[in-house]
Amino acid sequence: MDNSFSINQRWKLCTFTCLTSIIILVFLLGQDHEALNFLTLQSSTSSVSSSFSLVDYYVAASIQLQPNDSSLRLSEYDKNEKKSCNIFDGKWVYDRKASPLYDQTKCPFLSDQVSCRRNGRRDFGYEKLNWEVTGCKVPRFDSKNMLEKLRGKRVIIVGDSLNRNQWESLACLLYSALPPSQVYVDVKSGSYKIFRAKEYNCSVEFFWSPFLVELKVDKASGARILELDKLSAMSKKWYGANIMVFNTGHWWVHQGKLQA
Template identity: 60%
Template sequence: MSSMVESSRQFDGFEEDESLMNVTQRKCDIFNGKWVYDSNTYPLYKATQCPFLSDQVSCRRNGRPDFDYEKWRWEPQDCEIPRFNGIEMLERLRGKRVIIAGDSINRNQWESLSCLLYSAIPPSDAEVKVRSGVYKVFRAKEYNCSIEFYWSPFLVQLDETSEKGRRVLKLDTMASSARQWKGADIMVFNTGHWWVHHGKLQMWDFLKFKGKLMKDLEVEKAFEIGMKTWAHWIDRNVDSTKTTVFFRSISPEHKLGKQWCHNQTQLIMDESYIESFPRPIIGIVEKTIQEMRTPVKYLNITRLSQYRKDAHPMVYTSKQGKLLTEKQRKQPQVYGDCSHWCLPGLPDTWNVLLYTLTLLENPRETL
């Protein structure tokens, strides 16, 4: 992938069919390309058009003084992709359900997709319900469709109420919210980040597999078992003629060294930059998907997102439900957020690529 950056260029407004034909005929990898500064057509919506954005990602509202991070458009190397069209997406989702399940980065993506669609219709036609950060739903009433988020950072079951106060991650048991995922027309999953947390950040005391409690098991092995549990659930419960399944790749963080996100306003230009997230975890995801009976589309946003050290909330965010104080903002090494993403911002591009893939799935028919 090239990280080369071009100056602003007016988006041509090509016809949808032409752009999709371009992608298909060239067998274009839409995840390989470059970032183009585009202040003419980006951002795709304004933060003020999305009143339900959480404080965690509302960087402009929280006082971030620079806004160029909102104005970058992704351009694949060998083709052009359609500009996101909220009404077109809603038409394709008429009478349908989209579920987005995973960790808080998938919640970040849910907020982005919901804002993209919310800004395309009158507010009176939309309904948004939020149950803390665990469950969120956007409904477009005229289109009878919903975008639902379920917080499930492992996809398998974390039991925090087991005997003696021990937190148990059950590797062969799906998350309790999985029963609510059934029947959705589009599913978008992710997991990975919470598996590699150590020390106080580790969310389990014991792992459980086939009835046996384990204290020590290699993270990669535990993750592989958990991914296979998810894969078997998909294969048993999803009808691929009715449901399209996506798995979003790892969202990179910029917490270390010279690529630390604090006060960064420029993209990473170093082609040799390598993400520090454990490669075996990424490999397990890709291998699991390849071996599944049910087709799963891989939303491979890792590399294109690695260049966006400028796009994190940094200190313009909230922690435990409260905006950072001035004192906390002066301690970015403690309170700075280099994991989540500002909105409008990078996750909008993930959803543009999701939109492109859904158009390719059914170029002339609704989903």
């Protein structure tokens, strides 16, 4: 009996000791895990704060030493935006002191239908009308400045008679700023005209193409057919231009023989 009791007591003591040890171990592990989490959090916080401090430092230094390009562009954009205006919003104003930018009689390639003086008009008051833009002042056209901007470039103007008028006007403006020996002009063809400033190595060309797309005439019926999925056959000559100006519209509503 005594021996049996002694064995049972030992087992109970051993079991109690093991349970107590396990509880203590679990408790200690829990404390160590919290301590580890705290240390890790503290370390990462310190690392993040220090990295932010370094970033702030370098950002501040870069701002002081080198201004941000995008902010400069934005400020310039704001300035331009405040000064911008719609050049098509304005009115014609009569100015007695004004003078035309070129003399019609001294532009030999100006067509008769757009030369009022050549057609006998006696009142020249319209030549003193200036376009005044609402909200801003448009600088007067400077032929030499334009030629400098077009140096080494090729400009093509394509369309109907409206764009032909634009070509004649621009060509005369540039022609008036140069001696005749420095200019080459060819207006013999009705479908192609060219102005070239030799010294500036630039050209302004006009191509007659009222529809901008291919126009074919049916030989049997005589009907004029537009092929909307094909550019004008003359478009091959447009390649290589630096600046292209197109217009179309008027010819699309023609009736009778000119209807397409």
